[in-house]
Amino acid sequence: MTAKVLDAFTQEHKQLLESELRILVEKLNAPPILKEAMQYSLEAGGKRIRPLLVFATLAAFEKDPKIGLMAAAAIEMIHTYSLIHDDLPSMDDDDLRRGKPTNHKVFGEAIAILAGDALLTYSFEVIGQIPEKIASGETKLQLVIEMAKAAGSEGMVGGQVADMEGEGKTLTMEELEYIHIHKTGKLLKFSVIAGALLGGANQAQLENLSAFAHYLGLAFQIQDDILDLEGNQALLGKPVGSDSTNEKSTYPQLLSMEGAKKALKQQLDLSKQYLEETGLNIHLLKEIADLIASRDH
């Protein structure tokens, strides 16, 4: 029953998000090939977990999730730009992403780099353009600052650098967590924070939701590592075992597969404990957390 509620919520809001993304890029007065490259990767699908976290957090405040549409679109643009740049030959050199040729395979490296740059830049404009009736100027500036921190050198980009630096080395648990907290965790956390700021969270709620998102991000990453070894290539859209091919340290490697599965459950339980503390209507967020920890792709 509840799984069906989340399914319907996901379906409805994924569609709204995807149409918002299409409209936002369509209206740009820019060279057609650039818009095409931006759309290509935005449309490549994916689970849209970050937008769903924005919407479900708003639902926890019993606000209309749709007021998070522009923030969710901005976050998905940042996530998408990071995938385009990560896939480049000088980075992970991936030919496939979600089962489709990567951006640079279709448009060439130069356009891929620029499409990424354009998406990143646009994400801040989109936050700036959120209507006044949805967010005050103060809230929008908070979103700009927090989004930049989550995406930049102190967040996602810093994590990507640490990840590259760690290739071919056996990392300590601390180093591995630094990478994941930054590379994927900070933007996941910002998705929840964006929903919380738009939902009118008080300080205690903001802190509990941050902690929820922090542990959820770690659970997400552990499950990613587990899937890389046990997953189904067709569902994943990439080869199984690609982390070890790329000489990346993983949780199963450091903790054994059994240990990684135990750690996943611990992080998930911790995340839900913080969620309970908020006193909000958390059923959707809780289901998303379970989904993230049990997903097969």
Next chain:
Amino acid sequence: MTAKVLDAFTQEHKQLLESELRILVEKLNAPPILKEAMQYSLEAGGKRIRPLLVFATLAAFEKDPKIGLMAAAAIEMIHTYSLIHDDLPSMDDDDLRRGKPTNHKVFGEAIAILAGDALLTYSFEVIGQIPEKIASGETKLQLVIEMAKAAGSEGMVGGQVADMEGEGKTLTMEELEYIHIHKTGKLLKFSVIAGALLGGANQAQLENLSAFAHYLGLAFQIQDDILDLEGNQALLGKPVGSDSTNEKSTYPQLLSMEGAKKALKQQLDLSKQYLEETGLNIHLLKEIADLIASRDH
């Protein structure tokens, strides 16, 4: 005498800017190699024309130019990121920039791409962090939105794409202007607009200053094309004639050298006419305009 006034103004404010940039990157809690790569290109020098336009525009409003320091730093970060990405092998493939090895030659392509991404992202955070006593929340949001427009697919990135698409073709004058207005013009214009918004411009002043910056941007680019043919390699820090090596259309090519010099003077005169209309204390801006049109590098 007045040249000396501009010299002193330039010296003082370049130093302030460079120390601001250093401090802003230094305080980041990020992987050392990433910060080093960001600093490397920020410190590579250059004329700092965009920051100077911010400061001189504030001086035109008889405001303390220093209130523009963070906006100027943000703009210089965007300019610097664009140079790092433009120099990449898949783009212009340049080994030297301002006489020094380009970022990717020193740090490798992956770090160069990420350092660019980090600078772009940080620029928006820096705007968001401008103290309330310098700019209201509303002004800061305007800066975020206008900076994103100037830097993104409708501005600089769009111009770069059009520039690449035009390589190897003989462009019409209209196509050449599209490229320059976007690739370099929009960010130059935003520098003046940022100074104007922080200086408290009214609508008419904003429009006249925009037109001033628009024509100044074109003059800047024509002089760039002229220098590419007539300049001194040591001063330029890059080979003379590199535009034709890269099969780029230029003003001298479309208009003859004589015609290009005439066009330069026309755009410069137009820009100064709009400047006169503002009724502001424009002597520094006028000198910067003359300097841009007569610079030798």
